[in-house]
Structure formats: structure tokens, C-alpha cells
Amino acid sequence: MRLRLEQREKSSPWLNLTLPLIAIAATLVLCGGLIALAGANVIEAYTVLFASTLDSKFNIVETIVKATPLVLTGLAVAVAFRAKFWNIGAEGQFLLGAMAAVFVGTQEGLPTWSLVPLMILCGILAGGLWAVLPAILKTRFKVDDVVTTLLLNFIVFYAMMALLDGPWKDPLSGYPDSPDILMDAEFPILLRATRLHLGALLAAVAAVFVWWLMRFTTLGFAIRAVGESPRAANYAGHNITKVIILTALISGGLAGLAGVGEAAGLHFQVMAGISTGYGYTGIVIAMLARLNPLGVVPSAIFFAIILTGAEAMSRSTGVPVFLADVIQGTALMTMLIALLFTSYRLRVSLTRHG
Amino acid sequence: MNETTPILALRGICKSFGAVHANRDVDLTLHKGDILGLLGENGAGKTTLMNILFGTYAADAGRIEVDGTPVTIDDSAAAIDCGIGMVHQHFHLVPSHNVIENLMVGQKGKYGLLDRAGAEARLAKIAEEYDLKLAPNALVGGLTVGEQQRLEIIKALFRGARILILDEPTAVLTPQETEGLFKAMRALTERGLGVIFISHKLFEVREITNRMMIMRQGAVTATLDNTPELTDRQLGELMCGHELTPPEKPAVEVGRVLLRLSNITAGGTPERPVLKDVSLEVRAGEILGLAGVSGNGQSQLAEVISGVLPPHGGQIEIDGEVLDRPSVKAVKARGIGRVPEDRMGTGLVTTLPLSDSMVLPRIDQPPFSRYGLVNRAAIRDFVKEQVERFQIKTAGVDVRTGTLSGGNLQKVLLARELAWDPLVLLVAQPTRGIDVGAGEFVHRQFLDLRARGRGLLVISEDLEELFTLSDRIAVIFEGRIMGIVPAAEATAQNVGLLMAGFQEDAA
Ligand SMILES: Nc1ncnc2c1ncn2[C@@H]1O[C@H](COP(=O)(O)OP(=O)(O)OP(=O)(O)O)[C@@H](O)[C@H]1O
Ligand SMILES: [Mg+2]
Numbered sequence: 001m002r003l004r005l006e007q008r009e010k011s012s013p014w015l016n017l018t019l020p021l022i023a024i025a026a027t028l029v030l031c032g033g034l035i036a037l038a039g040a041n042v043i044e045a046y047t048v049l050f051a052s053t054l055d056s057k058f059n060i061v062e063t064i065v066k067a068t069p070l071v072l073t074g075l076a077v078a079v080a081f082r083a084k085f086w087n088i089g090a091e092g093q094f095l096l097g098a099m100a101a102v103f104v105g106t107q108e109g110l111p112t113w114s115l116v117p118l119m120i121l122c123g124i125l126a127g128g129l130w131a132v133l134p135a136i137l138k139t140r141f142k143v144d145d146v147v148t149t150l151l152l153n154f155i156v157f158y159a160m161m162a163l164l165d166g167p168w169k170d171p172l173s174g175y176p177d178s179p180d181i182l183m184d185a186e187f188p189i190l191l192r193a194t195r196l197h198l199g200a201l202l203a204a205v206a207a208v209f210v211w212w213l214m215r216f217t218t219l220g221f222a223i224r225a226v227g228e229s230p231r232a233a234n235y236a237g238h239n240i241t242k243v244i245i246l247t248a249l250i251s252g253g254l255a256g257l258a259g260v261g262e263a264a265g266l267h268f269q270v271m272a273g274i275s276t277g278y279g280y281t282g283i284v285i286a287m288l289a290r291l292n293p294l295g296v297v298p299s300a301i302f303f304a305i306i307l308t309g310a311e312a313m314s315r316s317t318g319v320p321v322f323l324a325d326v327i328q329g330t331a332l333m334t335m336l337i338a339l340l341f342t343s344y345r346l347r348v349s350l351t352r353h354g
Numbered sequence: 355m356n357e358t359t360p361i362l363a364l365r366g367i368c369k370s371f372g373a374v375h376a377n378r379d380v381d382l383t384l385h386k387g388d389i390l391g392l393l394g395e396n397g398a399g400k401t402t403l404m405n406i407l408f409g410t411y412a413a414d415a416g417r418i419e420v421d422g423t424p425v426t427i428d429d430s431a432a433a434i435d436c437g438i439g440m441v442h443q444h445f446h447l448v449p450s451h452n453v454i455e456n457l458m459v460g461q462k463g464k465y466g467l468l469d470r471a472g473a474e475a476r477l478a479k480i481a482e483e484y485d486l487k488l489a490p491n492a493l494v495g496g497l498t499v500g501e502q503q504r505l506e507i508i509k510a511l512f513r514g515a516r517i518l519i520l521d522e523p524t525a526v527l528t529p530q531e532t533e534g535l536f537k538a539m540r541a542l543t544e545r546g547l548g549v550i551f552i553s554h555k556l557f558e559v560r561e562i563t564n565r566m567m568i569m570r571q572g573a574v575t576a577t578l579d580n581t582p583e584l585t586d587r588q589l590g591e592l593m594c595g596h597e598l599t600p601p602e603k604p605a606v607e608v609g610r611v612l613l614r615l616s617n618i619t620a621g622g623t624p625e626r627p628v629l630k631d632v633s634l635e636v637r638a639g640e641i642l643g644l645a646g647v648s649g650n651g652q653s654q655l656a657e658v659i660s661g662v663l664p665p666h667g668g669q670i671e672i673d674g675e676v677l678d679r680p681s682v683k684a685v686k687a688r689g690i691g692r693v694p695e696d697r698m699g700t701g702l703v704t705t706l707p708l709s710d711s712m713v714l715p716r717i718d719q720p721p722f723s724r725y726g727l728v729n730r731a732a733i734r735d736f737v738k739e740q741v742e743r744f745q746i747k748t749a750g751v752d753v754r755t756g757t758l759s760g761g762n763l764q765k766v767l768l769a770r771e772l773a774w775d776p777l778v779l780l781v782a783q784p785t786r787g788i789d790v791g792a793g794e795f796v797h798r799q800f801l802d803l804r805a806r807g808r809g810l811l812v813i814s815e816d817l818e819e820l821f822t823l824s825d826r827i828a829v830i831f832e833g834r835i836m837g838i839v840p841a842a843e844a845t846a847q848n849v850g851l852l853m854a855g856f857q858e859d860a861a
Contacts, residue, residue, distance in 0.1 A: 216727055216728055217723075217726050217727055217728060218717050218718050218728055220728075221710070221717050221723075222717070224710070225703055225706065225710070229699075229702075229703040229704070229705070231699055231700050232701060232702060232703050233703070233714070234662065234682070234700075235662055235682065235694060235700040235701070235715075236682070236714040236715035237661075237682035237683050237686050239683075
């Protein structure tokens with residue numbers, strides 16, 4: 001028996017839907033092996049993992065709260081990857097967005113009504129402009145964007161730590177926590193007695209916006225064309241530098257907005273652990289969603305379940321929480337393999353040679 | 355095996371892609387010493403059939419016999435094992451490696467070591483036997499297209515091919531290079547190889563083959579022996595199934611200058627430019643042909659006119675207006691249409707849907723978009739209309755562009771520009787890879803533009819095409835315009851001399 005890949009004339013919509021599900025199933029099976037190795041009952045562990053996040057209204061809302069930044073970083077990556085601008089820097093853009101929000105949100109003397117919109121605006125700009133930097137390096141000087149976007153994350157992170165250890169250090173407790181934002185700067189709560197904040201709404205709007213942008217605007221068209229063939233796009237009159245820089249601005253802006261949401265809706269300050277790798281998880285989320293902006297939403301919710309559920313699972317079955325990271329990594333790999341089948345079909349021939 | 359057993363036989367090959375039947379019940383036989391010409395309209399299924407033979411695609415039905423024994427060809431390695439070699443239209447070489455290294459790619463040596471000396475010896479033997487010469491240490495990136503093709507043929511022979519498939523090998527060759535290729539093909543068949551030769555140039559097929567097979571819509575419509583009585587006309591009609599009428603070229607009054615290049619230097623470095631002091635004029639109602647051996651600055655000239663390559667010096671004037679800062683946008687806005695030579699690289703995006711490729715240069719203008727918002731319905735209608743008008747064979751408007759056949763891709767590029775009724779149309783190799791019927795259609799479109807007072811600049815290596823189309827022929831050599839000859843006075847002789855770099859008065 002021999003297997004071969006053959007190119008499809010067009011990718012089928014049915015596959016676009018089922019492949020991520022198959023990838024998830026494969027991931028859970030593979031990671032089930034690890035759970036068993038850790039000495040726990042696989043079924044029980046997975047039951048706890050999913051049930052703990054979905055079994056009550058409170059837990060469901062908490063899962064959505066967790067998914068909020070993930071939707072935005074997932075979108076950030078999805079937009080950038082469409083243009084083949086390899087933005088691995090959503091993490092840093094997220095942190096800058098959060099810092100910008102806190103900077104604005106702690107300013108006394110601004111009209112109270114202007115605080116929230118200003119925080120959103122500044123957060124988006126901070127993240128967006130930070131992403132433009134590697135975009136310029138890429139288009140002007142052909143510097144590899146994977147490397148620059150990744151390294152810029154560390155610059156932001158350590159700059160933030162310096163800030164938290166210096167000017168923003170809490171004078172009383174001495175903890176590396178920034179001062180709290182003003183009450184008026186806090187994101188409104190959407191559902192009484194929960195932590196569901198304005199950020200969730202912004203994330204949903206952003207998903208629809210990015211979908212619309214990619215599908216119905218000439219910029220979206222140009223992003224796709226530049227991503228697929230920069231040479232042909234250039235010859236057809238599309239300005240590659242402009243398209244990549246706009247893409248970076250949008251991508252970084254989305255990641256920055258994620259940071260604003262976390263700072264203004266959840267923690268009301270920045271601290272060292274404000275991001276638990278949301279920018280990196282965004283990459284997995286975007287890939288699982290096949291870079292489809294609407295697909296990012298369920299994909300982010302799935303990872304929110306994994307991330308929060310893993311803690312409950314760990315508590316009740318003793319499997320280390322790190323399993324959440326393993327699941328993320330495995331999902332990325334299975335999805336990358338599955339992606340092959342959206343453009344190729346597998347042909348099996350049963351006959352042998354001559 | 356007796357003398358009459360064909361070295362290759364295909365029986366009842368069928369292959370569909372979705373709703374498209376690319377091959378229907380195809381039979382083919384090839385004997386030792388045969389050169390079989392494979393003819394057919396664009397999208398007739400020639401490349402698909404060869405890809406099945408070479409193991410790129412799996413047939414839905416049918417079988418393959420080599421030397422009378424049924425074989426299964428699952429991939430190219432299996433095809434090579436069976437003694438089948440293929441030279442694709444797009445070469446599969448490693449440009450940063452030299453000739454000998456390219457030959458050794460995929461070869462397994464003893465203990466994983468590369469046997470360089472052995473490879474060089476075999477290369478020398480092949481060069482000797484078939485008159486296919488290449489320097490073993492030449493870097494492939496620096497070879498001409500003709501030399502790269504020679505390397506592809508050597509590679510096939512190196513791997514022991516006895517059956518050689520050449521898919522439109524002459525499309526990218528100069529007439530001299532084609533002669534060289536034919537000499538090698540004859541040497542191959544004298545030594546008992548069988549060759550399958552695909553071409554849309556009928557005179558070539560008549561010159562080199564001994565048998566021909568004609569395909570239409572995936573099926574074989576005729577198999578015939580090559581006889582001296584056969585004419586291009588007859589063959590062409592067999593191929594398209596209807597009569598061919600070469601377009602008339604009426605006299606047209608020549609009007610104002612639409613495109614003027616004055617003293618353009620461009621490409622390379624400002625000190626050593628590729629284009630040196632080029633001046634040209636294209637007037638309304640005129641087709642200016644640009645003749646020259648490829649690589650003498652034609653592509654740079656096209657890039658300058660289309661705004662991709664900013665010149666070091668000189669000026670571009672479109673319809674009386676001097677361009678201060680030429681750019682693709684500025685040039686396009688003033689009505690210059692452009693059909694690039696390199697379909698896959700600079701023309702189309704093979705991975706995007708056909709409809710996207712078709713509006714790629716015009717997406718930012720109505721009716722395709724307004725205020726930055728695209729109108730998908732308008733795009734669909736436009737693409738459907740063009741597919742209809744140019745008879746582009748495709749399974750739909752949203753299939754991946756890359757699945758179209760070579761000639762159909764060329765039609766997409768032409769349709770995309772002609773739809774805009776350009777003021778000046780810049781086309782490079784307009785009929786490369788397209789079938790005779792479609793070629794006539796394209797020529798008619800060009801003459802129609804000319805009759806309506808538009809200007810055309812046609813860059814072609816095909817002198818015959820230039821002679822029939824052009825009003826004047828400019829000849830480029832090493833980045834200079836050697837001379838401009840009115841079509842009435844142009845002969846293969848005087849244009850040929852200019853192409854080789856001899857100025858008329860000097861000669
Ligand atoms: N991978 C594919 N997916 C879908 N359709 C395909 C694919 N490959 C080829 N086709 C279709 O099959 C038909 C035959 O294509 P093929 O490339 O064999 O034509 P051809 O005879 O070589 O034409 P040309 O002279 O233009 O090169 C075309 O209609 C083409 O669109
Ligand atoms: Mg073909």
C-alpha cells in the first residue's frame with residue numbers, strides 16, 4: 001500500500017470545519033497517554049477538565065473571561081499570518097497595551113468619561129506601533145520578522161519589570177505591582193456579580209470586524225495577495241510595504257487591546273504575571289482556526305477551557321497543570337498536520353510495484 | 355520482448371478533477387526511436403496525461419505498460435525506475451548548486467558518500483554521446499533557460515531514462531536553441547530512446563516528430579503519421595475542430611505618440627546599467643514589435659514601462675504627459691496595460707481563487723470596489739464574462755488559479771488587461787503556450803485594439819509572430835536599440851543581424 005498527497009482544486013468548506021475537530025480529538029487522545037503515565041484515570045481527568053469549566057453559569061462566565069484576551073491575541077496572529085508577517089510578538093504588544101492602559105487610567109484630572117475610550121485608543125496604538133517596528137525592519141531591511149518580533153517581547157517584558165521595580169513600585173507593600181487605575185477607568189461589568197467585563201464585548205466586535213475586513217475590504221484583499229505572492233502583488237500595483245505595515249498596525253493593535261482588557265477589566269493594574277503567555281497561545285489559537293477570524297472565537301474558548309480546566313484537573317487528580325501547555329503544543333502540531341489535508345487529498349493505492 | 359513491443363503503452367487512462375474530465379479513456383503507444391508529438395488545445399489534458407505517466411497524479415482508471423509489462427507508477431521515483439524521464443515546463447533545479455551537484459541530487463552513493471568523480475565521468479559520456487554539453491562546475495543560477503533545459507534532459511538521461519517526456523520545451527527557447535534541442539532529440543532516438551514532445555508550434559511538430567496524437571477535451575481525437583503533405587493549417591483544424599482563419603491586418607492611420615521613452619537607462623547599477631540610452635515611441639494605431647534574444651534587456655524595459663523598475667535616467671511620457679515619479683499605480687492610472695512574461699511569478703497568484711487573480715491589478719477601482727469595500731458580485735460577473743469571452747477552461751471562478759492549464763493561465767492574463775481597453779498594451783510573449791486557435795483570437799484582439807487607435811508594444815522571441823503583427827520592429831541587443839525596421843522591410847535576415855548585434859551600416 002502506498003500513500004500520496006494530491007493537490008485539491010479548492011479546499012472544501014466541510015473539511016475546514018471538521019479538520020480542527022479531528023485535530024482536537026487527536027490531541028486529546030495523545031495527551032490522554034500522558035495523563036495515564038501520570039497515574040490518573042484518563043476519562044476522569046478529562047471529565048474534570050471540561051466539567052469544571054462548564055458546569056455552572058459562574059464557571060461558564062469565567063471561561064468567557066479567560067477567553068477574552070485569547071480571542072484578541074488569536075485575531076492578532078490570524079491577521080498577521082495572512083500577510084505572512086510572522087508576528088510572534090503578540091505577547092509584547094499585549095504587555096504594552098496593558099501598560100498604556102494603566103498609564104492613562106492612573107492620570108488624575110482627565111474628564112472621567114474620556115478615560116475608558118482613551119485607554120482603549122492608547123493601548124491599541126501602543127501595541128500597533130510596537131508591531132510596526134519589526135514590520136519596517138522586514139520591509140526596508142529584510143530583517144527576519146520571526147526573530148525580531150520574538151526578541152521584542154523580551155525587551156517589553158524586562159522594561160515592564162524595570163518599571164514595576166522602579167517608578168511603579170508599590171511604596172507600601174514593595175511588591176512589583178503598578179498602582180491601581182482610577183475607579184472611573186475600570187471597564188464596566190456586563191453581567192452583575194460576575195467578572196464579565198467590556199473586554200468580552202470588544203473581543204466579539206473585533207472578531208466580526210476582522211472577518212469583515214478580510215472579506216469585504218480592498219485592504220483584506222491586498223493582505224491575502226501580498227501574503228500569497230508578494231511579487232505578483234507588487235507587479236499588480238499593491239504597495240507591499242504599506243500593506244505589511246498596516247497589517248502590523250492592526251495585528252499589534254488587537255494584541256494591545258487584549259492587554260487593555262486585562263488591565264482595565266480584570267486586574268486594574270499591571271503586575272509581572274499579567275500575561276500567562278496569551279500572545280503565544282494566540283498563535284496556536286489562530287492556527288487551529290485556520291486563520292479564520294470567526295473561527296478564532298471557538299478556538300479561543302477551547303483553549304480557555306483547557307487553561308482553566310487544567311487547574312481543577314490538577315487539584316482533583318494530581319496530574320500536573322503543565323498538561324495544559326502540552327495540550328497547546330500538541331494541538332498546534334496536529335493542526336499543522338491536518339492543515340495539509342485542506343489543500344491536499346490523500347490517495348491510497350493498494351497495488352504493488354510492477 | 356520482440357521488436358514490435360512498444361516501449362511504452364497507456365491503455366484507457368481516465369482522470370477527473372472534480373467535474374473536469376482531464377483525461378477520458380486515453381490510449382498511447384510509443385516505440386523505440388519514436389518522437390511522438392502530443393497536440394491539443396489548451397486544457398485538452400496533455401500535461402495531466404504526462405503527470406500521470408510520471409507519477410505526479412494517480413489515474414482514476416487505466417494501466418501503464420513499459421516494454422509490455424504492466425507497471426504501477428506511484429511517484430516520480432517509480433517512474434524513474436521504469437526508465438521514464440520528464441522535463442517540466444517549470445524546471446526543478448537548485449540554482450545555488452552547480453551542474454554536477456544538481457545531477458547528484460537524489461542519488462544514493464555507497465555508504466552515503468557522493469561519487470563525484472563517477473558522476474563527472476557519466477556526464478562526460480552523456481555529453482559525448484548526445485551532444486549535450488555543459489560545464490560540470492557552472493552554477494545553475496547563471497545558466498540560460500536553454501542551458502537549464504539541457505541540464506534537465508541530462509538529468510533524466512543520467513537517471514537512466516529510456517522514455518523522455520518534454521512538456522512544451524520550445525516555449526522558452528530561441529530558434530537557435532530549438533535547433534540544438536532537436537539535434538539532441540534526434541541523437542536520443544537514434545540510440546533507441548522514445549520521446550514524447552508537446553508543443554503548440556505546429557511547424558516544430560511537423561519538423562521533428564514521426565507520429566502525432568491529437569487530444570481534445572481529454573480524449574484522443576486522432577493519431578496520425580507525420581507525412582510531408584501535412585500542413586500547419588490541417589493540423590490546426592484537426593486540433594480545434596473548426597476552420598482557422600488568420601486575422602486580417604487592415605491599414606490603420608497612425609496618430610499621436612501614446613508612449614515615449616527618451617534616453618532611458620535602467621537596471622543593473624547606474625554605472626553599469628542593463629538598458630543603455632533606450633528611446634522608443636509607440637503611436638496610436640500602431641503595433642511596435644520588440645525583437646531580441648531573451649536576456650538582452652527586454653524584461654527590464656517592460657519593468658520600466660510598467661513602473662516596477664525606476665530608471666536611473668531618461669524620461670517616460672504617456673500620452674503627452676511626462677511622468678515625474680513612475681510607479682505601477684501612476685502608469686496603470688494613465689492607461690498602460692501589461693501582460694507579464696512570467697505568469698506564475700509576477701502575473702498571477704496561483705494559490706488564490708481564479709476570481710482574485712483576475713482582478714488583482716484592478717481591485718481598488720469600481721466596479722470591483724468603492725471606498726475600499728469590495729463588491730464580490732461585480733467581481734464574479736466580470737470573471738464569468740471573461741471566462742466566457744476567452745473560453746478559459748476552468749471548473750469554476752473560485753478554483754485555485756494554479757489548477758488551470760498553462761495556456762489557460764495565459765488567457766487569464768490577457769483577458770485581465772484587454773477588458774480595460776488600455777491606451778497602450780505592453781505584452782511579453784503573448785501567445786507563449788497557447789494553442790493556435792486561441793493564438794488567432796488573441797491576435798485578432800490586438801489588431802482590434804490597434805484599429806481603435808490604441809498602441810501596442812509586443813515583446814516576443816517569435817519572429818514570425820512579430821512579422822505578422824507589427825507595423826514596426828525594434829531590435830534590442832545588450833540593452834541598446836540596434837535599429838527600428840518597418841515591418842514591410844523586415845526580413846529574417848536584417849532583423850536577425852540586428853539581433854546578433856550588427857548595426858546595418860556597419861555590416
Ligand atoms: N490539479 C488540478 N485540479 C483541478 N483541475 C485541474 C488540475 N490540473 C489540471 N486541471 C484541469 O484539467 C484540464 C487539463 O489540464 P492540462 O494541464 O492537462 O491541459 P494541457 O493540455 O496541458 O493544456 P495547455 O496546452 O494549456 O498546457 C484543465 O481544464 C485544467 O483546468
Ligand atoms: Mg500543459
